[in-house]
Amino acid sequence: MLRFIKNTVFFIILCGVFYIVALVIWNKFMSSKLKPNMLYYIGAYGHAHTRFQEVKQTKDIDILFIGSSHAYRGFDTEFFNQAGYQSFNLGTSSQSPIQSEALLKRYLDTLKPKAVVFEVFPEVFCLDGIESTLDLIANDQLDQFTFEMASKTWNTKVFNTLIYGSIAKTFGFYSDFKEPRVKDIDEYVTGGYVRKNKFENTASPTQAETLIAHEKQLHAFESMISILQSRNIPLILVYAPITENFYNKVSYNLNFDSLYKQTALPYFNFNQLLELVDSLHFYDEHHLNPNGVQIFNNALLDTLTQNQLIVSHGS
Amino acid sequence: MLFNSLEFVVFLPLVFLGYWFVFKNNLKLQNAFVVCASYVFYGWWDWRFLGLILFSTLVDYSIGLSLDKTPEEKKRKLLLGISLGVNLGLLGFFKYYNFFLDSFISAFTFFGSPFKAEHLQVVLPVGISFYTFQTLSYSIDIYRKKLDPTKDFVAFAAFVSFFPQLVAGPIERASHLLPQFYQKRTFNYALAVDGMRQILWGLFKKVVIADNCAQFANEAFMSYQDTSASTLVLGGIFFAFQIYGDFSGYSDIAIGTSRLFGFDLMQNFNFPYFSRDMGEFWRRWHISLNTWFRDYLYIPLGGSRGSKATVVKNTFIIFIVSGFWHGANWTFIVWGLLNALYFLPLLLRKKNRNNLDVVAENKRFPSLKELAQMLGTFGLTVLAWIFFRAESLQQALIYIKRIFSKSIIEHIQFSSGSRATSTLMLIGVLLLIEWNGRYGKYALEKMGLHWKRSYRWSFYFFIIFLMGMFMATDETPFIYFQF
Numbered sequence: 001m002l003r004f005i006k007n008t009v010f011f012i013i014l015c016g017v018f019y020i021v022a023l024v025i026w027n028k029f030m031s032s033k034l035k036p037n038m039l040y041y042i043g044a045y046g047h048a049h050t051r052f053q054e055v056k057q058t059k060d061i062d063i064l065f066i067g068s069s070h071a072y073r074g075f076d077t078e079f080f081n082q083a084g085y086q087s088f089n090l091g092t093s094s095q096s097p098i099q100s101e102a103l104l105k106r107y108l109d110t111l112k113p114k115a116v117v118f119e120v121f122p123e124v125f126c127l128d129g130i131e132s133t134l135d136l137i138a139n140d141q142l143d144q145f146t147f148e149m150a151s152k153t154w155n156t157k158v159f160n161t162l163i164y165g166s167i168a169k170t171f172g173f174y175s176d177f178k179e180p181r182v183k184d185i186d187e188y189v190t191g192g193y194v195r196k197n198k199f200e201n202t203a204s205p206t207q208a209e210t211l212i213a214h215e216k217q218l219h220a221f222e223s224m225i226s227i228l229q230s231r232n233i234p235l236i237l238v239y240a241p242i243t244e245n246f247y248n249k250v251s252y253n254l255n256f257d258s259l260y261k262q263t264a265l266p267y268f269n270f271n272q273l274l275e276l277v278d279s280l281h282f283y284d285e286h287h288l289n290p291n292g293v294q295i296f297n298n299a300l301l302d303t304l305t306q307n308q309l310i311v312s313h314g315s
Numbered sequence: 316m317l318f319n320s321l322e323f324v325v326f327l328p329l330v331f332l333g334y335w336f337v338f339k340n341n342l343k344l345q346n347a348f349v350v351c352a353s354y355v356f357y358g359w360w361d362w363r364f365l366g367l368i369l370f371s372t373l374v375d376y377s378i379g380l381s382l383d384k385t386p387e388e389k390k391r392k393l394l395l396g397i398s399l400g401v402n403l404g405l406l407g408f409f410k411y412y413n414f415f416l417d418s419f420i421s422a423f424t425f426f427g428s429p430f431k432a433e434h435l436q437v438v439l440p441v442g443i444s445f446y447t448f449q450t451l452s453y454s455i456d457i458y459r460k461k462l463d464p465t466k467d468f469v470a471f472a473a474f475v476s477f478f479p480q481l482v483a484g485p486i487e488r489a490s491h492l493l494p495q496f497y498q499k500r501t502f503n504y505a506l507a508v509d510g511m512r513q514i515l516w517g518l519f520k521k522v523v524i525a526d527n528c529a530q531f532a533n534e535a536f537m538s539y540q541d542t543s544a545s546t547l548v549l550g551g552i553f554f555a556f557q558i559y560g561d562f563s564g565y566s567d568i569a570i571g572t573s574r575l576f577g578f579d580l581m582q583n584f585n586f587p588y589f590s591r592d593m594g595e596f597w598r599r600w601h602i603s604l605n606t607w608f609r610d611y612l613y614i615p616l617g618g619s620r621g622s623k624a625t626v627v628k629n630t631f632i633i634f635i636v637s638g639f640w641h642g643a644n645w646t647f648i649v650w651g652l653l654n655a656l657y658f659l660p661l662l663l664r665k666k667n668r669n670n671l672d673v674v675a676e677n678k679r680f681p682s683l684k685e686l687a688q689m690l691g692t693f694g695l696t697v698l699a700w701i702f703f704r705a706e707s708l709q710q711a712l713i714y715i716k717r718i719f720s721k722s723i724i725e726h727i728q729f730s731s732g733s734r735a736t737s738t739l740m741l742i743g744v745l746l747l748i749e750w751n752g753r754y755g756k757y758a759l760e761k762m763g764l765h766w767k768r769s770y771r772w773s774f775y776f777f778i779i780f781l782m783g784m785f786m787a788t789d790e791t792p793f794i795y796f797q798f
Contacts (some may be wrong), residue, residue, distance in 0.1 A: 001335060001502045008511070011772065018776040019783060026784065033733035037784050130788075200386050 008049045013193050018063040023164050040168065041133045043179040045093040047188040048139040054192065055088060057306075060112050062312045063087040063304075065192070066103065068095045068239075073287050074119065074240045077191025079297045084280025084312050089192030091119065092136065096129040099136055099154050104144040105229055115234045115310045117300075118224070121242070121269075121286070122256040125218065126211035129153045137165045139303035152216055195290055196283055201243070203284035208249040213259075225263060236309055238269040242286035242294055243278040247271045266309055274299050316359040318568045319522055326356065327572065330478075334576055335502055338758045342499050349496075349576070353478035355758035357441070360649045362483075364440040367405065372475045374401050375450040379464035379471075391458060398454035402447045409439050414643030416602035426517045435708070444640055448607055450475055453489035453610055462490050470496035476530030479572040483565045485583040492580070494643060501576035510574025512759045512775075517567025519778055524745050525560030526787030531729050536704055538716045547718045551697045554704045556742050559588065562601070567757050583720040588696075588746075589674045591688035593657040594667035604640070608633050623663060630662060631655045636735040641703070646711060651701040657695050673753055741785055 026035060035178055041262040043049040062085040065075040071091025080087040088111060090103050100118065133153045137146060142165060149156050168174060181188040228235045237260050247253065253271075260267040274296065276282070282293030288296055304310045316322050330352045333656070338345040358365050378398045385391050407415075413434050423430050454463035465471045471506075474493045482488075535542065535550020542550075566583035572581045583603050590596035597605055609618075616629045638651020661667040674683040674689065681689065698715070705711035729735040752758030763771040 001504075004502070004507050011775075014772065015776050015779055018773070021782075022780045023778070026780075033737060035784060036734060036737065037786065037788065156783060156786055157788055160783060279336055288356075302317050 020163055020167060020297065022161060024167055027164055034143060037157045038164060040161050040164050041134070041155060042138050042174050042177050045069075045135060045136070047179060047181075047183070047186065047194050048092045048135055049177070050181065050188050051092070051192045052099040054190070055090065055107060055111070058088050058169070059110055061086045061088050061114075062114045063310055064111055064113035064116045065089040065091060065119070066095070066100050066116060067091045068124050069122055069287065070121045070240045070242075071095070071119040072192060072194050073196060074293060074296060075117065075193060075300075076195070076293050076297050077193045078189050079294070080301065081191060083301055085301075085310060086312065087191060088113075091192065092132060092139075093134045093147050094124065094127060094135070096124045096127045096132055097217045097224060098129040098149055099132045100223045101227070102136070102149040103219050104224055105145050105148075106141075106143065108227070108231065108233070110208040113233060114312075115229075115236060115304075117238055118239050119231065120237045120256070120260060121240065122213075122250075122252045123211060125221070125256070126252075127217070128155070128214065129217065130155050130158055133158050134161050137161050142166055142169055152220070158208045169306040174214070178211055195293075196287065197290065198283040199289045199291065201279050201282045201284060201289070205245060208246075208251065211252055213256075224225075225265065234309060235265050236304065237265050239267075239271060241270045241274055241276050241281070241288060241292065243282050244271075244276075245278055246285045266307060268300075268303055270296060270299065273303070297303040318565065319518065322359065326352075327575075331348045331575055336511040342497075345500070346467075346469045346496055348468060349478075350476060353473070353476035353481060355475065356478035357481055360441050361438070361545075367440055367443070368446060368476055369472075371402060371405065371446065371450050372508060374398065375454050375466070375475070376468055379455055379457050379477070380466070381725050382454070382553075383464045395454060395458045399451065399521040402451050402454075406443055406447045409437055409443055411643045412437060427604030433745065437675070442525050444781050445484045445486055446475055446481060448486045449489075452607065452611065453493070456489055462493075465493060465497075467497065471603075477573070477578070479569040479576075479578075480580055483562070483569070484601075485566055485569065485581050486607055487580060487603070488607075492578070495578050503577060506574045506577065509760065510571040513567045514572065514756050515571075515775060515778060516757055516759045517564040517571060518568075519782055520560040520567065520745065522786040523560075523741055523782055525557045525564060527734070527741065527785065528557035530731075530787065531738065532557050534729055536706075536710070536714070538728075539710065542728050544718050544720050544723035545725055546728045547714060548723070548726055549729075551701050551714075551718075553702050553738070555588075555693070555697045556745070558700065558703070559584075560745070561586075564783065569639050582756050585756070586749055586758075588693055589689055589750070589753060591670045591685060592661060592692055593654070593695060594661045596692055597654070597658065598671075604637065607722060608637055612636060619662065621747030626662060627659060630659055634658070644706075645708050646702045646705050648701050649708060649711070653699045653702060657699070657773060737785065741781070744781070 023038070027040065030160075051072070064082060065071050065077070065087065066089075072089050073091075075087070075089050075091070077087045077089050090107065092099065095103075104116070129149075130153050133149055133155075136149065136156065138161070139160070140146075142162070145278060146162065152163050179188075187195045187197060189195055200206060225235060239256075239260075257267075259270060276288075276292055276295065281288060281295065283289040316326060330348075333348055333352075334345060338348045354365055354368075357368065375398055378394050382391055382394050385394060416432055416434060420430065436554040453462070453471075458465050461557055465474075470493065473496050474487075474489065477487075477492070532554035533730060535547055535553065539547060539550075565585035570580045570583070581603055583601060585599040585602065587596050587599040590599055613629055613633045616632060617625050618629060619626050634655035635648055636651070637655075638647040638649070641647040641650070658667065661669075675685055701714050702708070702711045705714060727735070748762070749758045752760065752762040755761040765773055765776075
């Protein structure tokens, strides 16, 4: 019996070592088609790598923007900085509340924001959070919050990528990686905003899906609220504009409006507050083009100042 | 609790340690511990149905004792009738009530007397078809005086609820499993290691083969009216490997887990897709159920004795009942019927027992004839699986009709072509390993045993790595849980 247990433990340990080595070799030599349960992609989407490099040099800001691509493509940090509000945009692709929670825990102490603006596109509550977790594993540091995030998404792809990421970061596999600030028509702006230099909306309409919020995302959202409340940092919920066509065809808006209002937090749905034109102010079904961003950010700034929700560090 | 879940990863070692370290020296307590663990395992899904298992256990235990004390044939028949009535009644209520109701409504409507009736919102208790048949075998064997009834209620409860095979078999005979609960078990290193190997192979078949194939089989069956014939053919093949990987994978994990506790369960699959004819296929597929039907239905009906008409009738009965056992849907009945049609010509020409040996015995590769026979048999099973998988007869018929269309030469249209390709490659890996291991009871049983430990373990590590790299990322229930 003891021999069996001893051999089983020995087998498990050796298997772990084999698994890690095989993971590194497999990732190096196999095409992506043959590694469906692993995705370690530095600098892939939305300049996440550059953003996380920059945030480590940033301290004491007035506004922290957080959320999905609607955040990093919708909140122009340069505009807010010029208006006198030091800001940083921690948005990443498909970022769901699970990742937002991890990022808040990781950066609140150094950024010390006076307010946090959370972009609450309802669909992020309905995501499993895997895509964004992979993005953060590859492009940001690994710490206890990464492991918390991985345990909440609980997926083989996430665990494989995390194991590989730990090895890659330990041995500096990608230490000389430099992400260009301009990639195709995407331009990284200091502070985390990514300007898409595309003005015409050429996207073909997609089918609306029936979506249901994940319990784990709602828990992460509640956790974000309590983290910020415990630090007396105001949290402002903003539903950034999407095309009128898209907004009208999805069925979840009423439910989510009511969910956000139940939190008793300041909530602004700019799809109802702002009139934009689908063909002029968007580059696809739900992302603003630079003209749309300008109008949206002006309106947002007015709303936040009129409601006395933001103050600058200088004041 | 699913075998491929985190809960089971925690549950199994805890039960293993308790079983061998805490209750090792007291057989009664060890059996009681098995019952408790089995009830926790089952109750994890829905504790309310534990009462059903307990009720079934009490009924058959009491009837077993009464049968032993009753010499009169009439009373014995009545007791057996009660056992059959209670067990099949529960099965019928939970599994077939709505099916019969729908069929009556359709029939009455067809004959111009439509009527309305309330459907029941019944949840099908997981594994009810399996443990019902297992307990029935106990009562029937005692009635036939082939088995002495047990006076040990705990051992009987452990036999009925034994967690490795409770929800999806193998369906054990009381004469094989029950005596194992009477004997003191001693830990057997070789048996336990063999069990671990079988668990590993079962998990590979489930999480890599079955769950990946499921994605494409589901896609083909969902878009059967729009997609190309080539996609439908591949969808059928994917389903064939899904159901094989899923069910034989479950059986392997169940048998392997039992070995860790010193129990021997019967073999349930014997490389069925290497069969050269349908007779051989049915000796190799879901062996525990097919032998159950053979012993408790086919032979009592007269079996292959008597006139050709009797043989034909008995064959149809056994296959149709087998189809109906799988589910309350006409698709399962047609699946059974189709298999009867495949099997009958062999039986009538007395060629159903032609291939009793291992295919290509002592040869590395099969001959062209053997290959053609295997492919032909596999093709027939795929055709039948279409009925098994379809949600209605209409869907199955359209699916098959569309296979025989011009679009057979069109491109295969799965949403992720690369994932479909890698799944086909994994099926290739499965077939390669199973071909090499076809002399054993499962693929890894004898494979690599003569290798150095470092090579053998590296091989197992590689299988585990393939699982980590290719497993479908959602925890998917086993198909046979619904039966």
